[in-house]
Amino acid sequence: MHIKISVQEAAFDVGDETLELGRVSKQVGAITSFTGLVRDINENAGVSGLFLEHYPGMTEKQIAQIIAEAGERWQVLAVTVIHRVGELLPSEPIVFVGVASLHRGDAFNACEYIIDFLKTRAAFWKKEQSVDGPRWLTTRASDVETAKTWRSTEG
Amino acid sequence: MHIKISVQEAAFDVGDETLELGRVSKQVGAITSFTGLVRDINENAGVSGLFLEHYPGMTEKQIAQIIAEAGERWQVLAVTVIHRVGELLPSEPIVFVGVASLHRGDAFNACEYIIDFLKTRAAFWKKEQSVDGPRWLTTRASDVETAKTWRSTEG
Amino acid sequence: MVKVIFFASIREDLGLNETEVALDGPSTVADLVKLLVECHGAKWSEALSRENTLVAVNQTMVDDQHTIHAGDEVAFFPPVTGG
C-alpha cells in the first residue's frame, strides 16, 4: 500500500492528490475522497476562523495506525491524508482523505473509516474564532458515536 | 440542491469540481467524491482502450433521477456528475461523482448511492479494445447486486 | 411515423443507427418488433429478441406491452455498462 501523510499549513490541491492516487498502479479503478471544509455553523456561533494545533510526530503516527487498520479491513492500493494546521478561514479545505482501490466498495469504506477515526483519535485541536471570542472546541458526541459504529462491525 | 450533470468527451479536473462544490453554500462542511478510472483488468484481458457510447438526452434524465432519489434520502447541498464518452485510454478518469453536504455521513452515502445506480441504470455502453479485439462489455453481476442492496435498505 | 434508434452492440449488429417505421393503428412494442423482423429478417430477429434487450419509448424504459403512438421515439439497446 502506498501511504502519504502530511500535516501542513499550506493549502492542498484535491485534483493533484487524486491524480497522484490514480498513478500508483494500473490496477486502480476507484478513487474516493473526503474533503472537509471549515464551516460557520459550529454551535451556531458566527465563526470568523479557526486555529489548528497538533502534536508533531504523534499525530502522524496515529494517522498511520488508522490507515493500517483500514488496510487490514479492505483491499486498498493507496491512501493520502493531508491535514492543515495553523490559521484557517471559513470554507477553506482543512482535511483531505483519498483512497485508491481496485473496487469502489473498498475505497468508500476505507475513506469513511479513516476520516471517522481521524476525528476521534488523531492529535489535532481546533480553536474557534467567533463573534463570542476565541474558544477551544470540544469533541463532538456524534463523532464519538460514529467511530463506535465501526467497532461494532468488527468481526 | 445545486445539480450539475455533464456527459462529455473532454477530461475533467477533480480539483476544480471539488472547489465548485464547496462554493455553493457556506454550510458545506463535507465533500465526498468518487473518481472512476479505466482499468486494465476487466475479465483479465489486456485492455488498450475503451469506447464509450451514450443515449443523448435519456442518459442525463436518468442521472438527474438518481440524484433526486439521493436527495430524498440524505441531506445534500450539491451534486456534480461528469461522465466521459468517446475514446478513453487505460487509467484515464472516466466518471466523477461529487457530493457536498453539511455532514460527511450524508455525503458518503449519497455519493455511493449515485455511482452504484449510475452503473446499473444510466444509458452508457462500454466497448473494450483488448488484445483479443473489440468487445462490448456486459453488465457486471456484482454491480447489479450492489444496487440491489440499496433497495433492501429502503424504509 | 415512429423514429426507431439503436445503441451499442445492437446498433453494430444491425449496421444501423436509426430508421423510421409507419405503424397502422395502435401498436405495442412487441408489434413493432414483429413488424421490423418481418421486414428485415433473421439478423433483426436475433438482435431485437434477445432476452436482455431493453426498450425505451420517449427516453423512458418500458416493457414490450407498452403502446406506441405516432411521433414517439423508440430505442433498443443492451444492458448498460457505464461508470
Added chain:
Amino acid sequence: MVKVIFFASIREDLGLNETEVALDGPSTVADLVKLLVECHGAKWSEALSRENTLVAVNQTMVDDQHTIHAGDEVAFFPPVTGG
C-alpha cells in the same frame, strides 16, 4: 529528567509549552501529576486533573498508572477535535 509538554487549552491554561521534571525513582503518570501540582498549585491541579485530560508517554496514549522512565516524553492534552 522527563520532558513534559502541553497542548491546546491545557497549554494556554498553564501558559507553558513544556517543562522538565526530575523524578526520584520509579514513578507513574499519577505520581508525576501529584509532583507537578505540589510545585505549581491550584491552576495546575485544575488543568491536569480534569476528567477528560489525556496523557501520552513517548507519543503513545497511556493511563495514569503507566510507569515513566528517565528520558521519556510525557504529553498532557484535552480530547482531540481534528478533521
